Amino acid sequence: DGGITQSPKYLFRKEGQNVTLSCEQNLNHDAMYWYRQDPGQGLRLIYYSQIVNDFQKGDIAEGYSVSREKKESFPLTVTSAQKNPTAFYLCASSGGAGHGELFFGEGSRLTVL
Amino acid sequence: GIQVEQSPPDLILQEGANSTLRCNFSDSVNNLQWFHQNPWGQLINLFYIPSGTKQNGRLSATTVATERYSLLYISSSQTTDSGVYFCAVTGAQKLVFGQGTRLTINP
Numbered sequence: 001d002g003g004i005t006q007s008p009k010y011l012f013r014k015e016g017q018n019v020t021l022s023c024e025q026n027l028n029h030d031a032m033y034w035y036r037q038d039p040g041q042g043l044r045l046i047y048y049s050q051i052v053n054d055f056q057k058g059d060i061a062e063g064y065s066v067s068r069e070k071k072e073s074f075p076l077t078v079t080s081a082q083k084n085p086t087a088f089y090l091c092a093s094s095g096g097a098g099h100g101e102l103f104f105g106e107g108s109r110l111t112v113l
Numbered sequence: 114g115i116q117v118e119q120s121p122p123d124l125i126l127q128e129g130a131n132s133t134l135r136c137n138f139s140d141s142v143n144n145l146q147w148f149h150q151n152p153w154g155q156l157i158n159l160f161y162i163p164s165g166t167k168q169n170g171r172l173s174a175t176t177v178a179t180e181r182y183s184l185l186y187i188s189s190s191q192t193t194d195s196g197v198y199f200c201a202v203t204g205a206q207k208l209v210f211g212q213g214t215r216l217t218i219n220p
Contacts, residue, residue, distance in 0.1 A: 033207075033208070042199065042210040042212045042213055043199070043201075090154075101158065102158075104148075104155065104158075106153070106155045
């Protein structure tokens with residue numbers, strides 16, 4: 001089945017540790033995105049990539065890093081510089097660089113202990 | 114940047130009722146989508162509707178791009194319709210989300 005796979009679904013981390021969230025898609029989409037959601041809030045854009053080996057900062061990129069070495073994969077690293085990393089992280093993809101319809105993975109819930 | 118406002122922020126209804134959710138946006142947009150976030154957090158695509166009207170079962174949506182708003186209609190609500198409904202629009206190459214409408218359908 002075509003879709004977007006995020007892993008892990010739940011992750012616990014100690015303060016000061018970096019953690020990498022995986023996002024893989026088999027929809028042959030060019031564009032991929034990472035969003036953060038805090039409880040009771042909407043989604044905020046962290047990073048997006050419209051093509052392999054290129055990515056742009058979103059609204060809240062500080063403390064995060066990404067790579068786009070393959071079309072199918074867009075991993076997100078939450079670094080120790082992120083002041084408040086506990087959140088729900090959602091990966092998405094779309095077929096067009098100009099934002100065709102967006103499809104989401106099931107999300108990764110990160111808790112910093 | 115583009116602003117997206119959804120109303121009402123919360124809506125509580127009895128099963129069987131109809132509801133209308135509104136999304137206002139501050140600038141012309143290329144795309145507009147409606148999503149339903151289920152209790153497990155997953156975002157389900159409802160409509161991709163930059164303009165016009167679409168229907169899918171008990172749900173329908175209308176976007177009037179020239180007046181910068183979109184409406185999501187839910188008829189004969191069921192408890193499984195509960196959750197948060199998000200509107201998202203494309204401004205300058207990125208999708209911007211509203212804060213959502215939390216819908217609670219009581220049996």
